Amino acid sequence: MTEPTRITPRTLKGFRDWPPETMIPRERLIETARRVYRSYGFSPIDTPALEYLEILSGKGSDETDKQLYKFQDHGGRWVGMRFDLTVPLARFAAQHVARLGTPLKRYHIATVWRGENTQRGRFREFMQCDFDTIGTISTAADVETALVIHDLMREIGFAEFTIRLNNRMVLTGLLERLSLADRAVAVLRALDKLGKIGPQAVAEEMVATAGATDEQARGVLRLAEISGDNDDVLRELGKLVEGNETGRNGAARLREVFKAVAAAGVPAERLRIDPSIARGLDYYTGTVYETLLDALPGIGSVCSGGRYDNLAAAFTSQELPGVGASLGLDRLLAAMEELGMVERVATPAPVFIPFFDKDRLHDYLRLAAALRASGIGVELYPDPKRLGQQLKYADRRGFRVALIAGGDEFASGVCQVKDLATGARQDVPLTSDAAELIIAVRKIL
């Protein structure tokens, strides 16, 4: 026998494996997102990972085109892997909205791919959890979007986070007043960096890359000088866009959204009107959202989104306004891990049955089946090894309860219920339906 040539097992840059101890919390996060979305009436959809290249390219900024994974398929078609869930939604809506009707509320939890350089909390393959409301321009939908973000974060277990709100129309209005509207993209891109590089550097960038005058740059940066609580900011903002129709509407809408979100019970300290956030994506036109973790702002926004006037203009003449946001699941998970919020459990089932007596396999199988029938997850150890070893295994994996039954127990018709956290044991009568056992186990769980 010659030694076979082995291939080094490895994963691509920016792509990762998910062993049980990371996949279990990841699935838990997905379940939470689903539950919250559904509670607001959003319905699930899915779309293909691969789309015709023409569907995907040219939809975001020129950057997204560069990051797009693209290739020719076996039939010579140019195809691309989706880099977000919004463009596929636009295509989906254009194709199906006639049948589905509006408002169309959908959520979409799926993997996306971006061929960009990796960093902490930044991968080439990652999961997004999008939710959008399409076909309405009502402020109610903007408000609901913020409420969903809030519920989502709270349900996931974050107490301290900040949803930053702005409205693109405020910025547009301001830029119109300053005669900078034609250079909006470059100006807003610079402005977006305010928190990171400071007003001085932002002004320099505006002059350098957007061709703004010093005076124009100063004008934009008056946004940054606004301080105080949310009400103060709103008031100042109003003054700044005075006399400009778009800006006034934007400020009014921002105020409306903010008031309604606060009225719906979101604590004021979770909300922050921030006139400097622009969001890079060009298609946002109204309210924009960004969510930062107070304990880890450096990892970036974990849930971002906004309102767009016309999502599917590239695909249909039908106007489809909408609003939505995207939870960056893998980034959030990376943050939670860093903050020690991820409990390392390697078993999804809470109950462990050691294979104690090698002649009692059938009894153990029946016992396990009875508990599963009542909705309790059970793992039966596959080998009749020493009990100590089996319990050690159960301990390592994080099982909560062990059901121990050997010759003594079977002889007296009981089963030992052991709480693995406390070590407490108790004998419970073993019946064919295991009713008392189930009650005893439930008490511990």
Add this chain to the structure above:
RNA sequence: GUGGCUGUAGCUCAGUUGGUUAGAGCGCCAGAUUGUGGAUCUGGAAGUCGUGGGUUCGAGUCCCAUCAGCCACCCCA
């Protein structure tokens, strides 16, 4: 894509101006303890020093390339 830092056992790391058979802690496996885990003790397995070249009598150590991770730019979840 550009620039900087890093890469030794499953994990965290040590490894002297290049010099014999590359070490530790934790973890893992076994035993002490043939029916009870988390503690202790004893023993054990495990590394082509990221990978491929080069310099050298000799490379974990120096040089180059490459792959991967982290950081910055850029952009974003």
